[in-house]
Amino acid sequence: MIDIENLSKVFGARTLWRDVNFTVHRGEMLALVGPSGSGKSTLLNCLGLLDRPSAGTIRYGGKDITRFGRGDVRRFRRDTLGYLFQHYALIENATVAENLDVVARPRRSARGRGKGAEANDGRSAVADALERVGLAGREKERIHHLSGGEQQRVALARLMIQRPSLVLADEPTGALDEDNSTVVVDILREMSQDGCAVVIATHDAGVRERCDTVFKVGGALPAPSRAAVGSRG
Numbered sequence: 487m488i489d490i491e492n493l494s495k496v497f498g499a500r501t502l503w504r505d506v507n508f509t510v511h512r513g514e515m516l517a518l519v520g521p522s523g524s525g526k527s528t529l530l531n532c533l534g535l536l537d538r539p540s541a542g543t544i545r546y547g548g549k550d551i552t553r554f555g556r557g558d559v560r561r562f563r564r565d566t567l568g569y570l571f572q573h574y575a576l577i578e579n580a581t582v583a584e585n586l587d588v589v590a591r592p593r594r595s596a597r598g599r600g601k602g603a604e605a606n607d608g609r610s611a612v613a614d615a616l617e618r619v620g621l622a623g624r625e626k627e628r629i630h631h632l633s634g635g636e637q638q639r640v641a642l643a644r645l646m647i648q649r650p651s652l653v654l655a656d657e658p659t660g661a662l663d664e665d666n667s668t669v670v671v672d673i674l675r676e677m678s679q680d681g682c683a684v685v686i687a688t689h690d691a692g693v694r695e696r697c698d699t700v701f702k703v704g705g706a707l708p709a710p711s712r713a714a715v716g717s718r719g
């Protein structure tokens with residue numbers, strides 16, 4: 487589904503990674519592993535079109551997304567991509583429901599339904615997602631009153647409502663205890679079984695073990711005298 491071909495990233499004289507090649511299919515979870523500073527987040531950001539590779543292509547559904555213009559990038563982010571971050575990226579002063587409505591609203595209006603139907607759809611999508619992440623009935627609570635694990639589950643509920651086909655997760659369990667980490671990976675696994683491709687940058691051995699594929703991003707190398715750094719393993 488997403489094909490990374492001969493991807494390289496160079497910052498000045500420094501080659502972060504070179505000739506990175508892998509494919510992530512629907513239903514597959516891939517772990518990006520490697521030492522701190524090896525460029526896992528940068529690689530994720532290239533996949534999410536938040537950063538540009540120095541060379542190579544990223545194909546999604548056969549199209550080279552690195553060549554997308556502004557409109558295509560916006561649509562790709564809105565319709566295809568879901569991001570999950572270590573520190574949740576929620577609006578802390580807002581309630582759980584308000585955070586989820588942010589993504590529920592555009593989907594409803596994009597379908598062009600009447601106002602009443604939109605409101606009902608939105609409420610049930612929010613309630614369904616909260617139930618799936620074990621937070622049923624918590625709509626009115628403010629984000630800053632929730633634990634870290636609960637906040638990450640709200641972020642996961644937001645992803646479920648968004649229904650992306652590609653999920654990019656950057657250290658999603660980095661701030662969580664083991665039980666909450668397990669819940670997060672369980673939910674990502676469910677999303678992959680529903681047809682998502684999931685890419686997770688992680689230092690967490692427990693997360694890596696639950697992934698179908700592991701791609702190792704090597705350490706930073708001076709350009710251009712050292713060999714390619716990415717390998718499956």
Ligand SMILES: Nc1ncnc2c1ncn2[C@@H]1O[C@H](COP(=O)(O)OP(=O)(O)OP(=O)(O)O)[C@@H](O)[C@H]1O
Binds near residue numbers: 502523524525526687
């Ligand atoms: N715009 C930039 N210009 C120069 N260097 C950058 C830029 N963005 C990232 N880097 C460098 O690239 C390296 C890789 O950073 P990145 O955050 O991708 O690594 P990581 O493997 O995700 O690290 P960690 O596991 O610690 O989160 C770092 O040394 C960082 O300083």
